[in-house]
Amino acid sequence: MPLSDDQPHTRTRLPVGEQPSSQMSARQARPLRTLLTVLVIVTLLVLAISIANRGKPDPGTAATGRSADRAAAATATSGAGPAPSGDQPVTATVNGIGAGFPHTDQGAQSAAANYAVAIGSAEMFRTDSRHTIVTTIADPAAAPTLQSRLDQGFGADTVARYGLDAQGRAPKGLTFVSRTVPVGAKAVGYTDTETKVEVWCTGLTGLAGERSVQPVLASWFTLTLGLRWTGGDWKLTDYASRQGPAPMPGDEQAATAEEITGAVQQFGGFRYAR
Numbered sequence: 001m002p003l004s005d006d007q008p009h010t011r012t013r014l015p016v017g018e019q020p021s022s023q024m025s026a027r028q029a030r031p032l033r034t035l036l037t038v039l040v041i042v043t044l045l046v047l048a049i050s051i052a053n054r055g056k057p058d059p060g061t062a063a064t065g066r067s068a069d070r071a072a073a074a075t076a077t078s079g080a081g082p083a084p085s086g087d088q089p090v091t092a093t094v095n096g097i098g099a100g101f102p103h104t105d106q107g108a109q110s111a112a113a114n115y116a117v118a119i120g121s122a123e124m125f126r127t128d129s130r131h132t133i134v135t136t137i138a139d140p141a142a143a144p145t146l147q148s149r150l151d152q153g154f155g156a157d158t159v160a161r162y163g164l165d166a167q168g169r170a171p172k173g174l175t176f177v178s179r180t181v182p183v184g185a186k187a188v189g190y191t192d193t194e195t196k197v198e199v200w201c202t203g204l205t206g207l208a209g210e211r212s213v214q215p216v217l218a219s220w221f222t223l224t225l226g227l228r229w230t231g232g233d234w235k236l237t238d239y240a241s242r243q244g245p246a247p248m249p250g251d252e253q254a255a256t257a258e259e260i261t262g263a264v265q266q267f268g269g270f271r272y273a274r
Contacts, residue, residue: 177207208260
């Protein structure tokens, strides 16, 4: 006989040890499923973040790169670093010497390097060509003083010491060598109107040939050139020279007189951008 809903319901409570195991398993399964769900979500989030950040530069590396770029740009601008730098070579020349240098720190260095080459050339041992060089590179206001100093420096005693005649010409069959090669330059106390530039140089000087008693020797020295911005260009106002710094000599075998003569006659010099 079915029971009506109006009659009271009876609930039977079993002892704890006799509770159905299915209820306990259900209660234990729910926390386990929750934990697994959380782990899956966290794993997916980590993967998503890794994929999103892939290919992006590390902030520290990017900052370092930007700092390095700025440092490189600053070095290139100041010309103070050891790396090669400088303005493009000037295209204009006067009497074979570069002219029209930029009105900048590096423009002054370029002018100084070119003027060092001119001052250290074989043409300085001949009076007429020496005067032309001084007129070309010197500040007109300083030219007379510079001319007098250089005439004394390349006077009769100097010419004779290198085995040249009074006109600075080498004996027949011999070739006189005098070349200055700038290795580096730096400006000291640069302003828009004047500066000093130190040019570290190596040089070759001597007589090349079979009968030479003055073989071509290499030397190292530093020229300090005073420059002034005048007439739209950097011009020489003063100069000084000191020995070194000289590196340790290598173990190359010295060339023969014939090889040196051939090299001097075949290899031309350079104008310099810096």
